[in-house]
Amino acid sequence: MIRQNQAIIDLNAIRDNYRLMVSQVPQDVRVMAVVKANAYGHGMLEVARTVEAAGCRDLAVAIPEEGAQLRENGIKANILVLGAATDAAAETAIKLGLTQTVFEPDTVKALNETAEELGLPAYVHIKLDTGMGRIGLRTQGEAEALALALQQAKRVKVTGIYTHFADADNVDDNGEINDYTQKQLASFEALRACFDPGIPAHVSNSAMSLVSPQAHFSMIRQGISLYGYPPVKTNLDFHHALRWETEIVYVKEIAVGDSVSYGCTFTADKPMRVATVAVGYGDGYHRLMSNRGQMLVEGKRANIIGRICMDQTIVDVTDIPQAKVGSRAVLIGTQGNDQIGADELAGWAETISYEILLAITARVPRTYLPVQ
Numbered sequence: 001m002i003r004q005n006q007a008i009i010d011l012n013a014i015r016d017n018y019r020l021m022v023s024q025v026p027q028d029v030r031v032m033a034v035v036k037a038n039a040y041g042h043g044m045l046e047v048a049r050t051v052e053a054a055g056c057r058d059l060a061v062a063i064p065e066e067g068a069q070l071r072e073n074g075i076k077a078n079i080l081v082l083g084a085a086t087d088a089a090a091e092t093a094i095k096l097g098l099t100q101t102v103f104e105p106d107t108v109k110a111l112n113e114t115a116e117e118l119g120l121p122a123y124v125h126i127k128l129d130t131g132m133g134r135i136g137l138r139t140q141g142e143a144e145a146l147a148l149a150l151q152q153a154k155r156v157k158v159t160g161i162y163t164h165f166a167d168a169d170n171v172d173d174n175g176e177i178n179d180y181t182q183k184q185l186a187s188f189e190a191l192r193a194c195f196d197p198g199i200p201a202h203v204s205n206s207a208m209s210l211v212s213p214q215a216h217f218s219m220i221r222q223g224i225s226l227y228g229y230p231p232v233k234t235n236l237d238f239h240h241a242l243r244w245e246t247e248i249v250y251v252k253e254i255a256v257g258d259s260v261s262y263g264c265t266f267t268a269d270k271p272m273r274v275a276t277v278a279v280g281y282g283d284g285y286h287r288l289m290s291n292r293g294q295m296l297v298e299g300k301r302a303n304i305i306g307r308i309c310m311d312q313t314i315v316d317v318t319d320i321p322q323a324k325v326g327s328r329a330v331l332i333g334t335q336g337n338d339q340i341g342a343d344e345l346a347g348w349a350e351t352i353s354y355e356i357l358l359a360i361t362a363r364v365p366r367t368y369l370p371v372q
């Protein structure tokens, strides 16, 4: 690494965040680790290996390619593909023992035929759309038709039934879920009644797992809280797993009237000391943070001035006299007594912590702190 810009991922934090969630649910409730999208930018394989070593038996990915990558690298846990099963994925998914998401009779029939040809079982979870409006069956009629198709598909083994909430993190001041989420939960119970009641159920994402113990069912799905960002208020001590730091590459004085960066959106109204930092939107540092965001330099907050460029960003270090070429600039993480989290960047960039974390591009090397 020549440019000192890196994401440092503490696998101890991942393990501890997983264990923390396990400690919050009854012993017979499993915690599925959601590792899709490169484990929210943290490194899918490293995260999967860490939680598997900590006892996790269930992983979730979004697309079959992610599941295949896990299997090809020796991951033995159950792997649920959250996206809808497709004809194109069937053979690979069945051969690799990936669990596929189904909600239409035709998909079940096609999977059964492929499984028959391969002489292997096809594992599936049933997806109910109770209000997310994305994928899943929505009506009693659709549920009955799917139940019938599943009965006739002898090679297809149902190992789960699930839904996903649209607004679970939108809770009131007492941490109670709202009416929409209540309705989704009721709709889940109603549609689920069309299937064998013995099928393990799971509905809760991070938010719902934390606010609604009655919705734990057989398993909860832990995504963003595994990475240290619970999306609802909690007293639980989750730890941010990812630190992102870079360096100052140039420091200079500018005079009244001098502007910095593209579009001249910042012009000095006093003499200033400014630093150029080795990060830009080419690294996934969101351009919307131009003239809004901050980073930590020598333990103090430095304001971003002017537009974030593809590879460089300029900050005001007038009040940070120790700032010099080579000083670390912490984009996400702790320095001195201060901390900047991905959620704070999300505020500046008008997005969510999820996007901030997984937007960090492949150009930024990942360094892993191993589990101790």
Ligand SMILES: Cc1ncc(COP(=O)(O)O)c(C=O)c1O
Residues within 6 Å of the ligand: 034, 082, 164, 204, 205, 206, 207, 221, 222, 223, 224, 225, 231
């Ligand atoms: C179906 C499904 N379940 C669970 C999760 C995990 O959600 P969270 O990261 O909020 O815990 C996701 C994430 O998008 C999802 O799509």
